[in-house]
Amino acid sequence: MRSLGTRVALFTGVVTVAAVALAGCSAGQVAETSLKRPSNQGVNAQSDTGSVLIRNLTVGYNGTAGYQPGATAPIEVNLYNQTKNAITVRVSSTAPDPGVPASNVVTATQIGLTGSAPSSSAEPSAPATVKPPTPVKPPTTVKPPASATVKPPASAAPAEPAGQPAVRPAELTIAPMGYLAFRSGDIEKLEAIGLTDKLVPGGQLSLVFEFSDGSPMLKVLAPVATPLTPASRASGNPNENVEE
16 A cells, blocks of 8 residues: 555656646647737728628828828728619718717818729730831921911910829719728728818718618718837937936
8 A cells, every 4th residue: 555645746746747748739839819810990880771881991090190180081991782783882071960979070071082993904905017107298388368367275274283183072883792992002092181170099080971772871980090010109218217
């Protein structure tokens, strides 16, 4: 018969071996939580009939300073058509309904599309045979009649200032059972132009969605997106720990 001390020593040895074995099995493994992506940001909503889903609606993050009054801010959103018919969604901005807390809520003078969507690639056609040009005789000089008056050409309409992208109405047509997605880095952007006030992280942009299928108008507050990395800290005071 073994003594109590021998049993305790044997049990302790078994536990130690098991712990070492488990530690060896888990060595080099990465925690599952570190492989998961963060949850999608933004607000989710839908039309009253459920025909259009609005997902991950945010205003693009541009730093802790946010957007100044009058600035342009990109809108990021996914729109899903749940029907078998094309639906056009018109996006605008207006003040929120009475009773909705309006603190840190701004509007925009216009919601529009800038840039152009990438065109679909087409197969190149066979090169055409180019014939050499035929010689052209120099034109003869024709003198205008003595009584004829030559009017100067009418002045052309002023062109848009260089660097200012053309803005188109935010009328977004979604194909049957299709979707549209807008991101800050896309060629074609959905933007809030002419913010009426400063918009900073924690603030919201008041938007209105109208649907061509007869669904009631929908008002949604789009929050400023949260950065995926924390903002850099300000430099410390070099004399913080120095006694005077």
